[in-house]
Amino acid sequence: MAEKDNYSGMVDGINGLIDRQIFANEKIYSIELERVFTRSWLLIGHETQIPNNGDFISSRMGAESVILCRDPNRKIHVFLNTCTHRGMKVCLYDEGNTATFTCPFHAWSFATDGKLVGVPHEKDLYSKSLDKEKWSLIEVAQMYNYKGSIWATWDKSAPNFIEYLGGAKDHLDLALDSLDGSEGGTEVFGGVHKWISPCNWKVPAENFCGDSYHNVSHISVDMVGIGPSAGSGEKGRRDNELVDAQHLWISFPGGHGIHSAMKPANNEYIEAYKDNPIVEEYYRHCYKERELKLGERARIVPFVGTIFPNTSFHGRQPRALCSWHPNGPQSSQISRFFLVDKAAPKEVKDLVRRYYMRYAGPAGMTEQDDMENWNQATASCNGAIARRFPFNYQQSMGDYKINDPVPGMVSTQMTEENARQFYKCWASYMESQDWGKIMSHPAQTATGNGI
Amino acid sequence: MNDLGEKNKLRRDDYYYRLKQEIEEFLYDEAELLDQRNFSEWLDILSDDLIYFMPIRRNVKFGTHNEKENTREGYDISWFEEDKWTLSKRIDQIHTGKHWAEEPLSRVSRMITNIQLQNVKPTMQEPCEVGIKSRFLIYQNRSENECNTFYGKRSDILRLETGVWKLIRREIILDQNILMAKNLSIFF
Numbered sequence: 001m002a003e004k005d006n007y008s009g010m011v012d013g014i015n016g017l018i019d020r021q022i023f024a025n026e027k028i029y030s031i032e033l034e035r036v037f038t039r040s041w042l043l044i045g046h047e048t049q050i051p052n053n054g055d056f057i058s059s060r061m062g063a064e065s066v067i068l069c070r071d072p073n074r075k076i077h078v079f080l081n082t083c084t085h086r087g088m089k090v091c092l093y094d095e096g097n098t099a100t101f102t103c104p105f106h107a108w109s110f111a112t113d114g115k116l117v118g119v120p121h122e123k124d125l126y127s128k129s130l131d132k133e134k135w136s137l138i139e140v141a142q143m144y145n146y147k148g149s150i151w152a153t154w155d156k157s158a159p160n161f162i163e164y165l166g167g168a169k170d171h172l173d174l175a176l177d178s179l180d181g182s183e184g185g186t187e188v189f190g191g192v193h194k195w196i197s198p199c200n201w202k203v204p205a206e207n208f209c210g211d212s213y214h215n216v217s218h219i220s221v222d223m224v225g226i227g228p229s230a231g232s233g234e235k236g237r238r239d240n241e242l243v244d245a246q247h248l249w250i251s252f253p254g255g256h257g258i259h260s261a262m263k264p265a266n267n268e269y270i271e272a273y274k275d276n277p278i279v280e281e282y283y284r285h286c287y288k289e290r291e292l293k294l295g296e297r298a299r300i301v302p303f304v305g306t307i308f309p310n311t312s313f314h315g316r317q318p319r320a321l322c323s324w325h326p327n328g329p330q331s332s333q334i335s336r337f338f339l340v341d342k343a344a345p346k347e348v349k350d351l352v353r354r355y356y357m358r359y360a361g362p363a364g365m366t367e368q369d370d371m372e373n374w375n376q377a378t379a380s381c382n383g384a385i386a387r388r389f390p391f392n393y394q395q396s397m398g399d400y401k402i403n404d405p406v407p408g409m410v411s412t413q414m415t416e417e418n419a420r421q422f423y424k425c426w427a428s429y430m431e432s433q434d435w436g437k438i439m440s441h442p443a444q445t446a447t448g449n450g451i
Numbered sequence: 452m453n454d455l456g457e458k459n460k461l462r463r464d465d466y467y468y469r470l471k472q473e474i475e476e477f478l479y480d481e482a483e484l485l486d487q488r489n490f491s492e493w494l495d496i497l498s499d500d501l502i503y504f505m506p507i508r509r510n511v512k513f514g515t516h517n518e519k520e521n522t523r524e525g526y527d528i529s530w531f532e533e534d535k536w537t538l539s540k541r542i543d544q545i546h547t548g549k550h551w552a553e554e555p556l557s558r559v560s561r562m563i564t565n566i567q568l569q570n571v572k573p574t575m576q577e578p579c580e581v582g583i584k585s586r587f588l589i590y591q592n593r594s595e596n597e598c599n600t601f602y603g604k605r606s607d608i609l610r611l612e613t614g615v616w617k618l619i620r621r622e623i624i625l626d627q628n629i630l631m632a633k634n635l636s637i638f639f
């Protein structure tokens with residue numbers, strides 16, 4: 001494997017072949033931690049999880065624990081959760097409020113802006129040597145608060161977050177903006193799903209960047225009906241809001257893959273959330289408002305997407321941001337928080353919260369079946385024989401247009417193009433290419449204005 | 452969870468032990484139904500207004516456990532906040548034979564122990580509603596070699612409905628922070 005570090009060769013987008021070893025090999029995994037996860041932008045959390053000064057949550061970047069906190073000047077920080085003295089975790093909690101992170105080992109203590117403020121017996125033991133300024137908590141190179149969602153990278157030279165998102169921004173907005181089209185305005189429910197699943201992190205990341213072909217795997221839940229109108233007798237796992245829409249599979253520079261949809265020109269509201277008339281009315285009202293605010297742009301409605309490398313989102317039913325943290329070549333630690341309009345009435349918050357719980361995550365009736373498939377697909381990549389046989393990524397080869405009908409590399413039929421582009425980008429990171437190469441993409445080169 | 456302090460502790464008399472025996476039998480019968488995959492019959496012992504709740508559990512600072520350790524019913528995202536309708540949907544899903552997380556079916560054994568009664572209403576002599584604390588140990592084996600073990604505490608309320616005990620509330624406290632199993636595809 002990887003003798004010549006020929007990662008481009010392992011993910012052959014021209015022929016639509018991907019080597020199974022990238023989902024199993026220990027060495028490839030450790031190189032990913034080094035070359036993908038120290039450079040790309042990763043999701044950390046959401047500002048509404050830390051509303052007050054001194055609030056913190058623990059999160060993760062790649063395989064490492066990080067702290068998201070708010071200092072006394074309301075500034076948000078992301079630190080590696082490791083003491084600069086001997087490495088002990090300085091934060092042992094999932095969430096809380098504190099003035100300092102005091103290390104349990106030798107009690108160095110750090111303020112919530114990262115500064116080392118307390119060293120036991122400092123005068124006696126360190127008077128000649130210790131420059132406390134140099135031993136702050138290790139902070140990320142760049143952090144960005146995008147409509148409340150917090151992102152960070154360890155790479156100073158990475159493009160800023162907005163540039164990194166490029167055209168995918170318009171689609172991430174569909175999850176982060178309020179349903180009535182006003183900017184931002186979403187909040188996170190208390191309670192973050194965190195679980196461990198024996199699959200390679202790329203499998204679910206790819207799944208969310210537009211594998212609509214796997215719809216059939218959810219047949220059981222579709223037969224039964226669990227959507228927000230299921231109580232009124234509707235089948236399916238969600239409402240039929242996209243029934244008249246043109247589905248779009250869009251790949252963007254930087255490897256992001258989006259599945260959204262475009263409503264017809266009349267952009268008719270389709271009745272949904274029928275299980276509670278107050279909720280139905282709210283969605284109907286917001287739909288109209290959004291159309292007034294955004295006009296033509298309101299025709300784009302969300303489905304799912306992956307922001308390279310390991311952040312995925314559901315845009316509407318359900319509505320959540322999720323990280324697939326690498327946890328070994330055949331294991332992912334997954335975390336997901338769920339979004340709702342801050343201004344939504346209680347009935348809306350109640351109904352969607354209960355819907356999210358029965359839909360998503362390890363207890364969710366839909367995602368349970370995903371997990372089973374992701375895991376066994378990952379496990380297959382171990383076989384001495386099986387790994388001689390690449391996976392087939394030949395769906396809808398060449399069936400895309402550039403910037404038509406929306407910006408990006410767009411397919412109007414189901415496609416594995418988003419996945420092919422995802423892995424092409426992955427190979428650029430793995431071969432330590434510069435940012436120009438990483439961000440190069442058909443949508444960019446064809447028009448010169450991809451990002 | 453209700454506190455079983457000395458103050459609230461029921462007197463250990465004949466009435467207590469007789470009722471406890473009856474309740475134990477109920478819980479063992481229930482476990483048997485589930486272990487034998489008689490899911491539809493299990494549904495019959497659930498009251499129509501059942502609440503079935505499993506919070507997510509956080510690591511929090513000493514002294515904040517009461518408010519912060521568990522996600523809140525009615526406000527937060529938890530592992531489960533279900534009613535009889537959603538549980539019946541879960542059973543229908545298994546019965547499609549295409550619910551890949553439970554197809555083929557897992558092999559599951561439920562051990563229910565440490566059963567203690569609390570809050571018997573209106574009287575011990577003629578109970579209509581009983582609060583029960585217990586522990587569970589559930590072994591799940593699926594596919595070829597996949598195993599999960601779930602340990603935790605349950606806090607149940609049973610109510611007598613037309614002469615039959617029905618489960619009206621189950622709070623499941625799973626002793627895990629990050630969920631170690633890829634799925635919670637079984638009933639607790």
Ligand code: FES
Nearest residue numbers: 083085086103106
């Ligand atoms: S490891 Fe933190 S103070 Fe020594």
Ligand SMILES: [Fe+2]
Nearest residue numbers: 214218367370
């Ligand atoms: Fe899925």
